[in-house]
Amino acid sequence: MSDHELGDTQAGPAGLSRRGFLQVSGTGIFLAFVVDSLPGIARSAMAAEKSLPTDFNAFLRIAEDGRVTCYTGKVEYGQGVNTSLRMMLADELDVAFESTDIVMGDTAVCPWDRGTWGSLTTRVFGPSLRAAGAEARQVLIELASKQLQVPVDRLTVEKGIVFDRTNPSKRVGYGDLAHGKRIERHSTGKVAVKKPSEFKIMGTSRRRDDGLVKVTGAAKYAGDIRVPGMLYARVLRPPAHGAELTNVDVSGVAQIKGARVVRDGDFIAVVAALPELAELGREKIKAEFKKPASNLDQDTIFDHLVKVAPQGSVVAEGGNLNAGAKASSAVVEQTYYNDYVAHAPMEPHTALARFEGPNVTVWASTQNPFGLQEEVARTLHIDEASVHVITPFVGGGFGGKSRNLQALEAVRCAKLAGAPVQVAWTRDEEFFYDSFRPAAVVKIKSGVAKDGRLALWDYQVFWAGDRGAAQFYSVADHRTVSSDGRAAGAHPFAVGPWRAPANNTNTFARESQIDIMAERAGIDPVEFRRKNLTDTNMRRVLDAAADKFGWKPRKHPSGGGVGRGVALGTDAGTLVAMCAEASVDRVTGEVRVQRVVCAQDMGLVVNPAGATIQTEGGITMGLGYALREGLRFKGGEVLDDNFDTYHIPRFSWVPRIESVLIDNKEAPPQGGGEPAIIAVGAAVANAVYDAIGARLYRLPMTPERIKAALSKSPNG
Numbered sequence: 001m002s003d004h005e006l007g008d009t010q011a012g013p014a015g016l017s018r019r020g021f022l023q024v025s026g027t028g029i030f031l032a033f034v035v036d037s038l039p040g041i042a043r044s045a046m047a048a049e050k051s052l053p054t055d056f057n058a059f060l061r062i063a064e065d066g067r068v069t070c071y072t073g074k075v076e077y078g079q080g081v082n083t084s085l086r087m088m089l090a091d092e093l094d095v096a097f098e099s100t101d102i103v104m105g106d107t108a109v110c111p112w113d114r115g116t117w118g119s120l121t122t123r124v125f126g127p128s129l130r131a132a133g134a135e136a137r138q139v140l141i142e143l144a145s146k147q148l149q150v151p152v153d154r155l156t157v158e159k160g161i162v163f164d165r166t167n168p169s170k171r172v173g174y175g176d177l178a179h180g181k182r183i184e185r186h187s188t189g190k191v192a193v194k195k196p197s198e199f200k201i202m203g204t205s206r207r208r209d210d211g212l213v214k215v216t217g218a219a220k221y222a223g224d225i226r227v228p229g230m231l232y233a234r235v236l237r238p239p240a241h242g243a244e245l246t247n248v249d250v251s252g253v254a255q256i257k258g259a260r261v262v263r264d265g266d267f268i269a270v271v272a273a274l275p276e277l278a279e280l281g282r283e284k285i286k287a288e289f290k291k292p293a294s295n296l297d298q299d300t301i302f303d304h305l306v307k308v309a310p311q312g313s314v315v316a317e318g319g320n321l322n323a324g325a326k327a328s329s330a331v332v333e334q335t336y337y338n339d340y341v342a343h344a345p346m347e348p349h350t351a352l353a354r355f356e357g358p359n360v361t362v363w364a365s366t367q368n369p370f371g372l373q374e375e376v377a378r379t380l381h382i383d384e385a386s387v388h389v390i391t392p393f394v395g396g397g398f399g400g401k402s403r404n405l406q407a408l409e410a411v412r413c414a415k416l417a418g419a420p421v422q423v424a425w426t427r428d429e430e431f432f433y434d435s436f437r438p439a440a441v442v443k444i445k446s447g448v449a450k451d452g453r454l455a456l457w458d459y460q461v462f463w464a465g466d467r468g469a470a471q472f473y474s475v476a477d478h479r480t481v482s483s484d485g486r487a488a489g490a491h492p493f494a495v496g497p498w499r500a501p502a503n504n505t506n507t508f509a510r511e512s513q514i515d516i517m518a519e520r521a522g523i524d525p526v527e528f529r530r531k532n533l534t535d536t537n538m539r540r541v542l543d544a545a546a547d548k549f550g551w552k553p554r555k556h557p558s559g560g561g562v563g564r565g566v567a568l569g570t571d572a573g574t575l576v577a578m579c580a581e582a583s584v585d586r587v588t589g590e591v592r593v594q595r596v597v598c599a600q601d602m603g604l605v606v607n608p609a610g611a612t613i614q615t616e617g618g619i620t621m622g623l624g625y626a627l628r629e630g631l632r633f634k635g636g637e638v639l640d641d642n643f644d645t646y647h648i649p650r651f652s653w654v655p656r657i658e659s660v661l662i663d664n665k666e667a668p669p670q671g672g673g674e675p676a677i678i679a680v681g682a683a684v685a686n687a688v689y690d691a692i693g694a695r696l697y698r699l700p701m702t703p704e705r706i707k708a709a710l711s712k713s714p715n716g
Contacts, residue, residue: 028063029178031139032056033132033187035113035125056186057111058129060089060136066160066175068093068100068136070129073113073370074121075105076210077394077401078617079673080610081121083208087606088126091201092133092193093140094157095174105369105391115368117402117497119572119671122606126669127193135191143177196604196665203665205609210393219393222350222365223424230352230420232275233413234282236268237429241493241636242292252284261285262416269409271417275424294635296492301439302337308490309462312481316470324456324477328447330520331456336444336509337698338464338681339630341437341498342640344648347395348430351407354420361388364407367397372404376411398621399497403435428641435496436631440464442509452521454532461506463490468503468571468678473514474534492636499618500674503571504625504681508699511567511682515689524553525566525686537601538575542568544660545577545599557693559715561586562594565686567679572671574602575662578619578679580655582687586710589703591627593653593684598676599660603667615659615676622680623649630700 034056058072070089076082086100093100103109105116137157144162145152148170156165163171196203213219238245248268250261259272259281270281296304325331351364360380366372369389377384394401406423413421425433440463447456457478461469466482498504518528526546533539546566557563562583569576581595596619605611628647632639640646681699688706689695693715696705 027178027180027182028061029136029139029181030059030061030184031132031136031187032059032184033128033135033189034058035128057113058125058132059111060132062136062140062174062178064175064179066095066099066173066178068095068174070100070102071110072102072104072125073107073110073115074125075116075367075369075391075394077116077367077397079121079614080208080607082210083206084122084606084610085126085129086209087201087206088130089133091199092130093137093160095160097201097206099160105366105389107369107373107387107389112370115371115402116397117367117399119574119674122672123573123603123668123670126606130193131189131191132187134193135185135187135189138191139183139185140174140177143183144172147172147177202604202606203608206607208610208613214393221347221393221395222352222363223347223422225352225363225392225422227352227354227420230354230422231271231273231413231417232278233262233269233271233410233417233421233423234275234278235409235413235423236282236285236287237432238289239637240289240291241638243289243636245287246290247288249286250284252286253281255284256281260417262413264412264416267412269413271413271419271421292636294492297634298339298439298630298632301340302441305439305463305490306441309483310485312460312483315466315480315482317479319477321456321458321477321479324475325447327449327455327477329450330517331445331447332513332516332520333443333445334513334516334697336442336505336512338437338440338505338508338625339698339700340439340495340633341625341629342431342434342631342646343396343398343400343436343498344430344434344629344643344646345396345398345400348425348427349401349406349433350422350424351404351410352420352422353407353410353414355414358382359386359388360411360414361390362407362411363390363392364404364410365394365401366391366404366407367394367399367401368404371402372407375404375408379408379411380415398499399501400435402497403494405433427643431641431646432638433494435494437498437501437504437625438463438491438495440505442505444509444513446513446517448517448521452523452528452531454517459510461502461509464505465502466506467501468506468569471510472535472538472568472570473529473532475532492633493638499621500571500678503569503674503678504622507567507569507678508681508685511569511679512685512695512697515565515686516695519556525556526551527553529566529568538568538570538577541575541577541599541601541662542566544662545579545597548599548658548660549579549595549597551579557690557715559691559693561691563687563690563692565683565688565690567682567686569675569678569682571675571678572673574600574670574672574675576600576675576679578676578683580680580683580687582684582691584688584691584706586692589706589710591684591688591701591703591706593623593627593655593687595656595658596680596683597658597660598679599662600672600675601662601664602670602672602675604665604669605661605672606669608661611661611672612659614672616657618674618676619657619680620649620654622677623653623684625699626681626684626701627653628700628702630702
């Protein structure tokens with residue numbers, strides 16, 4: 001173990017000294033470590049944006065009372081990592097779970113972190129945390145060896161107490177070892193972590209430690225923060241994206257007692273001591289805007305996207321497509337579509353900003369507090385060290401809270417008003433300014449040989465992205481191309497990551513096409529997938545789902561009004577197989593998903609209860625993009641601004657959900673927050689086809705689209 005002292009002057013990415021990060025208290029044992037095992041693509045993106053820390057970006061502290069705290073820039077916004085990370089730490093340090101704490105997303109005390117996204121926390125941060133915990137345990141044993149005058153190899157640890165195996169009365173607690181000391185070490189990464197057979201906490205089910213405060217309403221979100229003298233702001237909004245302010249009259253605001261206007265160019269807001277007064281004041285503003293001319297809407301967007309798409313890049317390829325076509329006894333060409341989808345979090349974007357001299361503190365619902373810190377510093381032209389971002393509980397992110405527009409609005413208003421200001425987006429603002437899941441198009445040309453094996457796979461995805469696009473079935477002659485980018489004017493509003501970005505689109509298209517090929521080959525959909533899979537791990541997951549579901553070959557499509565579908569996928573290192581049963585009302589077009597079985601191989605499952613909850617949540621959310629969630633718009637004007645027209649899943653939609661977690665403790669933990677959602681659209685679409693003999697090629701599968709498909713289907 002290195003005794004290297006942490007430098008006083010070395011600056012981290014946030015502009016604060018590394019020493020500053022550790023000044024959370026005077027004494028204790030500190031172990032700093034770096035999370036450096038990011039996937040190549042993520043590391044490249046991060047390195048291009050800002051130099052990565054090489055000394056540390058997380059640390060542990062063992063205090064005089066024996067409590068162990070992890071400080072990290074990661075954020076908890078519903079995924080349960082505040083529990084699972086503590087489980088990893090407690091197990092490696094041999095302390096009780098109740099003796100651990102985690103401080104997350106506070107830029108004043110936590111080292112820099114890029115943000116919480118991509119199901120990276122457990123599979124990337126987790127192993128580094130375990131390694132740090134194991135090394136901290138070794139440091140404590142070495143300290144105990146000196147204090148107890150007992151050789152290291154005779155010492156063991158139980159619940160934070162180090163004792164002599166041959167004489168258990170010779171013992172010392174972690175807190176006593178830390179008492180009156182300040183010891184700082186860097187992790188070397190050379191201490192082995194525990195084997196699965198040694199786990200006492202990991203692999204057991206534990207209730208989330210934030211569950212009680214959330215269900216009782218005691219949890220504090222950004223909108224719950226109050227500071228003396230704070231004001232509420234309502235910002236003047238354009239009627240459409242791209243609209244330009246041409247004339248404005250704010251004189252009417254003076255009619256509202258206690259409301260006043262703050263303005264910086266075209267940024268205009270009303271602030272008041274009550275949000276209702278701020279809203280009344282905003283209603284008194286008379287503004288004229290020039291809307292951009294555009295004929296794009298939710299139906300014409302697809303031709304536009306294909307037309308303006310950049311040249312595609314090859315994601316994967318092999319063999320020869322012409323040879324594959326010649327080897328095929330049946331070739332099918334099909335195009336798939338998905339609409340724009342909103343994040344629609346329960347908690348809209350909210351932030352509170354307060355200035356104290358040259359410094360500003362921002363409480364914000366955000367997935368990337370350090371990114372926000374940088375944005376605020378750039379906006380105000382101040383040093384990042386003058387910006388303190390605190391992330392309370394976040395009420396859902398799904399990728400949408402990686403943007404921080406509301407926080408920048410709060411900062412601008414607070415600066416102009418000379419008082420703390422909170423900006424809480426209304427639901428219509430949340431819809432208007434959302435960075436939607438992009439509308440996308442997938443074109444597939446595939447072929448199957450006489451023996452039922454895939455012979456051709458020519459796949460191109462436009463605008464969704466390439467996550468989940470690469471082929472995992474065994475097909476020699478294949479090519480996968482992704483046409484994505486940032487072409488000006490491609491989308492009429494902002495788009496961005498939406499839970500398992502791109503993978504929902506790609507899995508829907510691929511698995512729908514695989515079902516079509518199974519039917520052309522005259523083979524049961526599950527058996528067809530088995531036949532074309534050489535990946536034994538994926539086959540194991542498929543078999544687990546099919547066995548739990550009770551899948552038996554039968555006529556396909558059954559056409560009996562109740563159908564079943566299957567879909568496979570892989571995301572964030574996790575393998576997914578899903579079977580779904582759904583009924584379809586031919587008169588109304590309504591789809592009712594009755595049962596879903598989801599099997600996943602996510603490597604080591606740290607908290608099975610937490611993983612099950614994430615699976616159920618992903619499936620429930622997936623029903624939205626599969627059945628109802630699709631944004632209506634005209635040009636830059638968003639036509640859906642609340643849940644009366646934009647339908648998210650309701651409690652009455654929730655089917656019977658059964659989760660199967662493959663026992664694979666020897667493999668590293670993989671992502672658990674997103675994978676289950678990717679297969680929902682495809683599994684339900686395949687079940688709908690089995691039920692009515694009419695296939696849907698566009699998501700969501702609304703009642704109107706179901707009825708239209710039935711009217712065109714020979715089976716209808």
